[in-house]
Amino acid sequence: MTQINAVLGGTSAAKASPMPAFLKIGDCLELPAATMTFDRNEEIYGETDPAEFVYQVVRGAVRTTRYLEDGRRQVGAFHLPQDIFGFEAGDTYRFTVEAIVDTEVRLVKRSALETAISKDMRAARALWTLTSAHLEKLQDQVLLLGRKSALERVAAFLLEMVQRKPNGGAVDLPMSRNDIADYLGLTIETVSRTLTQLERTKAIALPSSRHIVLCNRSALAMA
């Protein structure tokens, strides 16, 4: 199941990668990090766990989610390789984070990060920039959820994905329709219908459900 690869202690890794791992933020903060792997749908941490570690995706993808008492779910973000998550102001996490596919992450103790930023102004700056970037993304998400139609939401999602993982005009989605729906504030059926609609209008092609080719990107941008 979960596999720990403790690089911090210097003990030899179980896996073939002998090089010690580092978690890098910006270009001025680099900390020795442990490595862990998670299976598809495995929880990395829970919504109210003590916020003890800060993570970076190495391989795979994760979703951050919040639940309402009745089970309604909102996906706050998807994190892809290089992305940092789990850096909190308070003492506990505010999201549940799960692996979308088999995922490898690096993690450092939050206290190590705190120490680093208290010593290095530039590191502190880098972390603030990181938080601001998250903030700006959420601001976009608020506009999307508050005022955009299903069609606009799905189109924006596809454009976001292709921008984050450029793949020659195509997207390989790691996440399910359910994840997309809960990210966009829609239902799985609406996401599916909207995608077929975009296919009918030749804005995209759907060779398979998780592989999407963006044929007409300006049509998507116009919503």
Place this chain on the structure above:
Amino acid sequence: MTQINAVLGGTSAAKASPMPAFLKIGDCLELPAATMTFDRNEEIYGETDPAEFVYQVVRGAVRTTRYLEDGRRQVGAFHLPQDIFGFEAGDTYRFTVEAIVDTEVRLVKRSALETAISKDMRAARALWTLTSAHLEKLQDQVLLLGRKSALERVAAFLLEMVQRKPNGGAVDLPMSRNDIADYLGLTIETVSRTLTQLERTKAIALPSSRHIVLCNRSALAMA
């Protein structure tokens, strides 16, 4: 119209308040600040203006908004006395900010803030905490916009307002139904109808449209 009260230069103020103003963040960052006043609905800065100043509300209230090309509007936040706004990671603002009522703000040059945080670790920390607080609020807003019903949104809004400006179980709203609607991702009519519905169920009382008494707060909390 707009009245500037430049305290920075030491010139005597036009208004009756002779004391120099300071912009305070947390309890370790305090900068000499200029004072400005804005009329109701007057713009404080625009969405793409260079982000030259950081503001703090002294009196009144402001809204931060973003517009879609076709005029759809999303209110990102309401800022009340003490709140800081306009602190950006990039070079330009990302929101239009307008006074909701006649409003007094203090402002400091962004560069002054940058200097302060580069000298004082604790100030840098305070600013990161501030950004994180904004982030957490937006995360709540994303859940609200993505997954909550109109009734839940309006109830959450009322609870947020009473929590931010405790007034013995009552709220005096500075903003219009339009502002509320654009904050909650609804229409003005839905906000109005939802409020009357809450009034019918005795959760609130509406002595006047801007003055709301919260009669049954647990009913609101349950949505």
Place this chain on the structure above:
DNA sequence: CGTTGCATTGAAATCCCTCAAGCGAGGTGG
């Protein structure tokens, strides 16, 4: 080759929006 999980499609229902009218408080001018 059946099972299982995810995705698509259809039909009906619902919640919220749109359009339109009415209401009430506040301000202005006669």
Place this chain on the structure above:
DNA sequence: CCACCTCGCTTGAGGGATTTCAATGCAACG
């Protein structure tokens, strides 16, 4: 001081986008 206007808010009727419920399709897997 009252008529009138304006602006914001409320209310109603109808419509539409999205959800809900239900069935089918499809690919992976044992």
